[in-house]
Amino acid sequence: xxxxxxxxxxxxxxxxxxxxxxxxxxxxxxxxxxxxxxxxxxxxxxxxxxxxxxxxxxxxxxxxxxxxxxxxxxxxxxxxxxxxxxxxxxxxxxxxxxxxxxxxxxxxxxxxxxxxxxxxxxxxxxxxxxxxxxxxxxxxxxxxxxxxxxxxxxxxxxxxxxxxxxxxxxxxxxxxxxxxxxxxxxxxxxxxxxxxxxxxxxxxxxxxxxxxxxxxxxxxxxxxxxxxxxxxxxxxxxxxxxxxxxxxxxxxxxxxxxxxxxxxxxxxxxxxxxxxxxxxxxxxxxxxxxxxxxxxxxxxxxxxxxxx
Numbered sequence: 565x566x567x568x569x570x571x572x573x574x575x576x577x578x579x580x581x582x583x584x585x586x587x588x589x590x591x592x593x594x595x596x597x598x599x600x601x602x603x604x605x606x607x608x609x610x611x612x613x614x615x616x617x618x619x620x621x622x623x624x625x626x627x628x629x630x631x632x633x634x635x636x637x638x639x640x641x642x643x644x645x646x647x648x649x650x651x652x653x654x655x656x657x658x659x660x661x662x663x664x665x666x667x668x669x670x671x672x673x674x675x676x677x678x679x680x681x682x683x684x685x686x687x688x689x690x691x692x693x694x695x696x697x698x699x700x701x702x703x704x705x706x707x708x709x710x711x712x713x714x715x716x717x718x719x720x721x722x723x724x725x726x727x728x729x730x731x732x733x734x735x736x737x738x739x740x741x742x743x744x745x746x747x748x749x750x751x752x753x754x755x756x757x758x759x760x761x762x763x764x765x766x767x768x769x770x771x772x773x774x775x776x777x778x779x780x781x782x783x784x785x786x787x788x789x790x791x792x793x794x795x796x797x798x799x800x801x802x803x804x805x806x807x808x809x810x811x812x813x814x815x816x817x818x819x820x821x822x823x824x825x826x827x828x829x830x831x832x833x834x835x836x837x838x839x840x841x842x843x844x845x846x847x848x849x850x851x852x853x854x855x856x857x858x859x860x861x862x863x864x865x866x867x868x869x870x871x872x
Contacts (some may be wrong), residue, residue: 582681585773586724594766605640617655633858649866651700656693686794694789704751705832709793713770718787723759727776801825808833828840
C-alpha cells in the first residue's frame with residue numbers, strides 16, 4: 565500500500581489539534597487484504613505466546629470481569645469462533661515485529677502523519693491488533709505512550725477523558741509504569757459527564773492527548789482494530805520518572821513530589837529505576853496482577869477452562 569493512500573480527509577485543523585484534543589480521521593486500512601478473516605486466522609496460529617494477551621472481560625451490561633488466559637492448541641479459526649461467541653479481547657502485541665507486512669503499514673502511517681503534523685515524533689513506536697467479542701468492554705484505563713486506535717471491522721463506542729487530575733493522577737501513572745496494569749483505576753460515576761464519546765466504525769482513526777484515560781464498549785458485532793503506540797524522548801523520559809517514582813512510593817515508602825525530566829534528580833531516578841525495574845519484587849507483583857488462569861475450551865466456542 566502506498567503511504568499516500570492510508571489517511572483521507574485530513575485538513576489543517578487536524579494538524580493543529582493532533583495530540584491536543586481527541587480527533588477522528590478517515591483511513592483506508594479496512595480495505596487492506598492484511599485484515600481479512602483468513603489472514604487474521606493464520607496470523608493467530610503462528611503468533612508467539614509472549615506477544616499476545618487474551619482477556620476475558622465483562623459485557624456492557626454485566627459485572628466487572630478481567631481475567632487473563634491463553635489460546636491453548638486451538639486453530640486460528642477456532643479462536644475467532646470463540647471470540648465471536650464469548651466475551652474476549654485478543655491483543656496481538658508487537659505485530660509490527662512479528663510480521664513485517666504490518667510493520668510496513670505502521671511505517672507508512674507514521675510517515676504520512678509526520679508530513680502533516682510538525683510536532684509529531686515517533687522514534688519509538690509499535691502496533692498491535694485487537695480482535696474482540698460483541699457487547700464486551702475495555703474498562704477505564706490509561707496508556708503511557710501516545711496512542712491511536714484504528715477501526716477495521718465492527719462498531720464500538722469510545723469514551724475519552726481529560727488527561728488531568730482527578731481523571732488520572734501521578735500515582736496512577738506510577739503504578740502503570742511499574743506493574744504494566746492499566747485497568748486498575750476506578751473512575752467516579754460523574755467522570756462520564758466530562759468525556760468525549762465517539763461512535764466508531766470501520767474506516768475511522770481516533771487519536772487523543774497523551775495519558776488521556778479512555779474506555780471502550782463494543783456494540784453488536786465482532787471488532788478488529790489496530791492500535792498504535794508511539795513515543796518521543798520527552799514521553800520516554802516521563803515514563804522513566806513514573807517508574808522511578810513508583811518504586812520510591814511502593815517499595816521505599818517515600819512520597820515523591822518531582823516529575824522533572826532533566827537535572828540531577830532525573831538522572832539519579834533514571835539510574836535507580838534501571839537497576840530495580842527487573843528485580844524480583846517488581847516481577848512478583850506483575851505476576852500477581854497479571855496471572856493467567858484460563859484457556860479457551862476446544863469443544864464449545866466461547867467457553868473457558870479454568871487453570872489450577
